[in-house]
Amino acid sequence: MAKKKKQLPLPLYDEVKQLNESLFNEQFDWETPEYITNNMVHTFRYYQNAALRFFHYSQVAEAFRFRNVNHVLFNMATGSGKTDLMAGLILYLFQEHGYQNFLFLVNTNGVLNKTIDNLTNMSSEKYLYTPQIEIDGERIEIRQVETFPKTQSKNTIYLKLATVQRVASDIYTQKENAMGAEDYARDKMVILGDEAHHYSASTKSEKETEQSWEKAISTILHANEENRLLEFTATIDLENKNVYEKYKDKVLYRYALDRFIQDKYSKNVKRIQSSNTDVDNMLNVILLSEYRRRYALEEHRIYMKPVIMFKSQRIDASNEAHEQFNRLVETLTVESLKSFLDRQAQIASEDDSETLALAHDYYRNHETLSDVVRDIKRELAPTRIINANDTSQSGILEKGHYEALNSLESPSNLYRVIFAVARLTEGWDVLNLFDIVRLSDDPKTKGTKATTMSEAQLIGRGARYYPFLLEGERSFTRRFDDDSKDSLILETIHYHTINEPQYLKNLVSALDEMNLPTGEDKKNPLLDVKVKPAFKRTNVWKYGRIYYNETVEVADNYYDSLEKYGVDTTNDVVIPYISSLQEVGYKDTKVHEDYSNAYNVAVSFDRRYLQKVMNRLCFYHFSNLKRYIPLLKSREEFLEERWLNIYNRTIYVTVPQTMDGEVLTPTEKLNILEQYFIDVSKQIKAGYSKERGTGKFIGYPIKEYIANYRKRVPNYDTGRAFMQDDPQTVKRYELKEDFFVYDSAIINLTEKQLIDRIAERVKELEKVYSDVYLIRMDENMHRESAKNNKLKLHQFGTGHDEVHLAGFQPDFILYLQNTDYFIQIFIEPKGRNIEEQQWKEDLLMYINEHEAEIIFEDEMQDVKIKGVKFYTMNDGRGSIRQIGEIALGRLFKGLSVRD
Structure with missing residues (x-):
């Protein structure tokens, strides 16, 4: 196995990370401003927000008051959206620090052409800003220039895009109509250096030529004490002593390729x-x-x-x-x-x-x-x-x-x-x-x-x-x-x-x-995971049960209106303007906007718009719609009063006070309607199921439903130095302790940490319960036997924020039994996509809060069904504390209220 490289210290990065975690940082609650989110096509992902926040700290935090942090480097993976971040930083530096002049440096003409499309070509599909940039009610213009003007217009960002070769040549040769060092000294400006690993000639060769790219960039940076240099690269060789010495106190943020892949943003x-x-x-x-x-x-x-x-x-x-x-x-x-x-x-x-x-x-x-x-x-x-x-x-x-x-x-x-x-x-x-x-x-x-x-x-x-x-x-x-x-x-x-x-x-x-x-890519054998023979000799195996709520079949005629899916078809619809235009926004982020100075405008449209939107979205092709709405006779009927009732309601778009909502373009109207139809499709899919849950819980015999199964371990042989410490990396672990019912588990580090933390509490639990067992409910076990599909937890009762009738299988059950009663605690470890799956945690909490709604098929034994919050790495949501309160009526020994 590859050894994990020793991490070299990066003082600036480490300092800003500590600031980010400190409650004593006066800027700790700073978030990406709305003038950025409102003016960009793509919504920032979490790491792009963090990179911007780190830069903000370096410019305004009290810790940097007497330091001029004028040169920083963002080390971010290929494909992670560095150009989006640059686009956001341009708006940030313009609005917060008054910069109007930006020099964008690239290494090749191909990258230069792509960047021109990204930042200046409004007709390009790759353009990163909204068609009209507006900050504090003022229109902002981005103007591409060859030289920065001596007299600068208000509300204008001047952007010079050039190859580093050309800029260096201009600096050294002093050609007519070219920018020399004195031009970069006149007004403060920002250099944005893309693919920055190309610009360190001296650090790589140890011998700096008199006219290197690196020296040219340094000349521009130091021409004015307020000039800034922001470098971006996915590739930085910190193992090289000279490169490390140059950048050790300039690396401001890191988001490496391995994390990019582990976060599932890649293939x-x-x-x-x-x-x-x-x-x-x-x-x-x-x-x-x-x-x-x-x-x-x-x-x-x-x-x-x-x-x-x-x-x-x-x-x-x-x-x-x-x-x-x-x-x-x-x-x-x-x-x-x-x-x-x-x-x-x-x-x-x-x-x-x-x-x-x-x-x-x-x-x-x-x-x-x-x-x-x-x-x-x-x-x-x-x-x-x-x-x-x-x-x-x-x-x-x-x-x-x-x-x-x-x-x-x-x-x-x-x-x-x-x-x-x-x-x-x-x-x-x-x-x-x-x-x-x-x-x-x-x-x-x-x-x-x-x-x-x-x-x-x-x-x-x-x-x-x-x-x-x-x-x-x-x-x-x-x-x-x-x-x-x-x-x-x-x-x-x-x-x-x-x-x-x-x-x-x-x-x-x-x-x-x-x-x-x-x-x-080779055939990856399935590994056997077996129930321990010792567990099969216990009374829990012979007579024990695990409980899931019963479902009732939902007949096709149940879905006779969209209200049954949780869709409101009575009230008018209000769509935020900015959100509606972000048709390719990243799935795992939301746009947060302030509409305090906004008003609603009715969107006028005819049948053509609706047909166009429904043709765009595969969900609304009739063969697919019919799967979810069995009583539907045609796509046209879907739009009519019985279903969506779109012709009898008004769709409003919320627009800023400074915008004339009466002049929405056809494209804007399409995007507004598309956003609404996407929201409706999500509600229909979440609300549709052939069965729905009830408050009646059925006990299923453990010996019939807990079975041997087979599973693959993901096959990776590179990148393991990172993966061995990643919370989502899956491995096989042998588990000999009696409380775990299987001989092994193929799980990630978050799940392994949960098992270890429960293992530490088993002896304390055994003082109250004669039987303490942790059962891993792996989905692969379901595939071994069709009957195990019954083992799912479903929403029941009313008042759920989101309708999800399909149900889910919590990954673990903690089985606790003594002579008086039996407690079954559902536990779901979670490492990512928590926001998207919040409804699962809400259901686990709903069980605890609505015990009166739960009935049991067999009343012979006192049964309690409980759930706890998602278990995250290092128990960030207090799941172990909850388990102690449920099982013992108090905290586990050694835990504080904060744990």
Whole structure:
């Protein structure tokens, strides 16, 4: 196992972290201002809010009163939204500190063009601001300039975007109409340095040239004592002594790639290692890519265009591979495809790729392969291939295909395949890249450390999550269980590698050095988890029961109105203006706005708008609507009085006082309606179920429902230095203590910590209860037996904030019994997505607060059903304290009220 690197001290980062946690920090309650949230298309994720807050502390906190923190670095993962953060920082520095001049530095023209789209091109789909920026009732203009004007207009942000090469040249050569050092001294300004690892020439070589980029940037920074330098990079080599000395007191915030992946903002990463020829690897990746497209369409009704990248070491080899690929597709026949599948079956082994095996099985069981061959020839035709090779060593976006490469997610962009050698890929933020194929080039070629590190960085870029629509919803985090079939096909990027030992050793080393969690995509055996023989000899096993509330069947005719789903169809609708326009806002954040100086405007629309919105959202396709509303006869009926009653109600949009709500554009109206229809779809899905809970609890015999089961351990062999301490990392643990009923548990660190904390309290519990057992209710146990689907907790009674009829299975039951009574405590550990699943904790609390509503099938024994708050790492919500209060009527010994 890779050893975890010793963390080098970063004084500024550590100081600001402590400030962030301190109640004595006068700025501790500072939050991202509304003038940022209201003026940006994307809502900040938690770590972007934290990065902005850390910068704010460095500029205004009492601890920094006598220090000029004018140079900081944000070390944030590729794909984590650094440009969004920069856009927010521009507004922050303009509003809070009066900066109007911003110099945005990049390393390549390709990244420069992308950034111009991000920050200045309002017609671009990639533009990060709302169409009209408004702060304190004033319109703010962002004006792109070549030089900062001597006389500056009010409410104007001047943005100079340039490559560092050009800016350095201007500084040293003093060309006419170019900005020299004195121009950067006239008015205070901010430098935003993207991909900052390129700007440290002297720190890498130890010998600074007189005209280095680094010196030019330093000259600009020190031209005016109020100038600021904000650097951003995903790659900083702090192991390099000189780099560390430069940046140790400048790193302000860190959000590494490993955390980005663990937080599910990315695809998973799997490696497919093969000894096949390049041609066979090409056909395998063609079949896998087409399987992705077909699976998405056939299983989930998703249109997905997965992109393949073929990566070579040499341009001539890449061009030759391109020709091979075209010949392969052109000459493919049903017979040659069958022959290939037969050949792959003959050489198959247990170490083969699980995902490729799924694809091969799909084609072997396909009724006719003629349509498969026809689709391959259409989808992967020469006109859908980009050859991004030239004789330069520049980045992929420099090669004359900027528009095509930068819009690969667009439905109108038909490209599916890219051939490239490009070493530098900064700025290429394609999201639907699902397969990268490393071609062999030359059998004698072994990947050097530099080569494999470049490839590891390419994998990191390709791991950006693709936010496909599913049932009308777009998510920016992974939705499926890792290593599940859906996850492997729709949420995993595969890196197809050559099976050359030295190359693989260097690649794995590079991935480990990046702390990038990846695993070989091979068949992952199921592990047995067994009920302990000693537990099977107890009376609890023989006679004990576990209790869940009974459900009653919900007939189709029950759902005769949308009120049954929790949808209000009587009152008018009010949609906040800003929220309604954020159609691609991140799922796990909410926009908080102040509407104290706002008013409501009625949105006028006709049938065309409604049809457009319902066509946009897959949820409202009639075949899907009918699944959730069995009595529905047509989409048009859905809009009418019996259901949504949309024509008899008014939809209002809440707009700022300074905005003329009477001039809403058609696009704005569509987005407002779409937001409302998305909210309704969520309510319908949450409120629909074939069964609903009651207050009657049924006791299920433990010996019939607690059973052996099998489960996989996620297969990662890189990034383990980080993962070994991550709360969500899943491992197998042997558990010999008698109180735990299984011989082992395949769980994450949060769940393991819960087990350990209960283990510490068992002796204290045993003084009151003769039987103390902790039961892990794993979902895999349900899959072993259909009857175990009964073991779910459902909402019952009234007064729930959200309707969720489907129910859920709390992960643990603490079973406590003595001669007088029996207590069953539901416990649910939770490490992420707490806000989205708050309804589960609310249900656990509802049980405690509504004991009078609970009845039992068997009144022979005094039974108590209880729940506790989510158990989080280090028991942040006081679950253990609650268990003590429920089980003992007091706190556990050694716990304080604060615990």
